Amino acid sequence: MKHIFEKGSREEAPTLVLFHGTGGTERDLLPLAKRIAPDSSVLSLRGNVLENGMSRFFRRLAEGVFDEGDLVFRTQEVSEFLDQAAKQYGFDRSRLVGVGYSNGANIAGSLLFHYRDALQGAILHHPMVPRRGIVLPELSGLPVFIGAGTNDPICSARETEELEGLLRGAGASVTVHWERYGHQLTPMEADAAAAWFQEHF
Ligand code: MLT
Numbered sequence: 520m521k522h523i524f525e526k527g528s529r530e531e532a533p534t535l536v537l538f539h540g541t542g543g544t545e546r547d548l549l550p551l552a553k554r555i556a557p558d559s560s561v562l563s564l565r566g567n568v569l570e571n572g573m574s575r576f577f578r579r580l581a582e583g584v585f586d587e588g589d590l591v592f593r594t595q596e597v598s599e600f601l602d603q604a605a606k607q608y609g610f611d612r613s614r615l616v617g618v619g620y621s622n623g624a625n626i627a628g629s630l631l632f633h634y635r636d637a638l639q640g641a642i643l644h645h646p647m648v649p650r651r652g653i654v655l656p657e658l659s660g661l662p663v664f665i666g667a668g669t670n671d672p673i674c675s676a677r678e679t680e681e682l683e684g685l686l687r688g689a690g691a692s693v694t695v696h697w698e699r700y701g702h703q704l705t706p707m708e709a710d711a712a713a714a715w716f717q718e719h720f
Contacts, residue, residue: 520600521545521565524608529558533614533639533720536601537563538623542573548618551704555618555642555713556720560610564600566622567593576626583673585625587650594629598637613639616720618712620644620704621673631658631686640719642666642712644704645674648682659690664715666696666708673702 523545527534535556537548545563552561566576568589577593578586605612617627617638624646630637632649635656644666663686667679676697683693696711 520567520597522600522604523549523561523563524604525549525561525563526608527556527558527560532556532559533616534560534562534610536615536617536627536638537561538576538617538619538627539563539566539574540621540623541570541575543620543623544574548620548623551620551709551712552618554709555716556616559616560608562601562604562608562610562615564597566626567596575622577622577629583647585649590626590629590649591633594626594633597626598630598634601637616640616642616716618642618644619646621646621702625649628682631655631661631663631689631691640664642716643682644708644712645671645702646682647674647678648685655685655689657690658686661691662715662719663691663693664696664712665693666698666704666712668701668703669697669699671702 539547545565566574568575578589619627624643628646629649640662642664
């Protein structure tokens with residue numbers, strides 16, 4: 520996968536894995552990562568799927584309607600890439616915190632839905648429920664931050680609550696931060712994610 524790796528100054532800090540939104544690149548969330556965890560190493564991925572020239576992490580059939588087969592395939596692809604990158608760059612595979620926005624939050628959420636040890640924690644900015652009707656792995660105590668908009672036209676408040684319930688049901692320790700700026704990732708939301716990270720890692 521196309522990616523950037525930047526080594527952090529604090530070896531024992533978890534590595535942040537960044538997942539951009541639809542149409543983004545691996546550069547988009549680098550400033551956010553600096554704000555959340557200035558000392559952490561960062562692995563930032565570019566989604567392998569192209570939709571009318573826009574990079575994404577998995578295919579969709581329409582806005583908010585995911586291609587489930589592709590989602591499962593791409594989730595495995597990312598998981599395997601994380602294994603390989605940990606060997607290549609020498610970071611601790613068991614200490615990864617995923618940070619994603621929109622489509623990137625959905626692939627990070629999908630990692631949690633499909634793999635027990637994929638991530639040690641996750642910051643999901645404006646995520647949706649990646650998949651329904653499956654049993655989630657045991658996520659006991661796994662910290663998850665969700666940044667959401669009460670008036671987000673893409674990820675409704677109701678879907679945010681559904682996602683929170685599914686993750687809590689698997690044992691995750693979920694914090695939801697609400698804003699009123701639609702689908703935007705605002706500076707306030709970034710600051711809330713940073714404060715949450717400092718508290719948990
Ligand atoms: C998705 O396709 O993952 C969601 O609709 C969010 C987005 O627009 O990327």
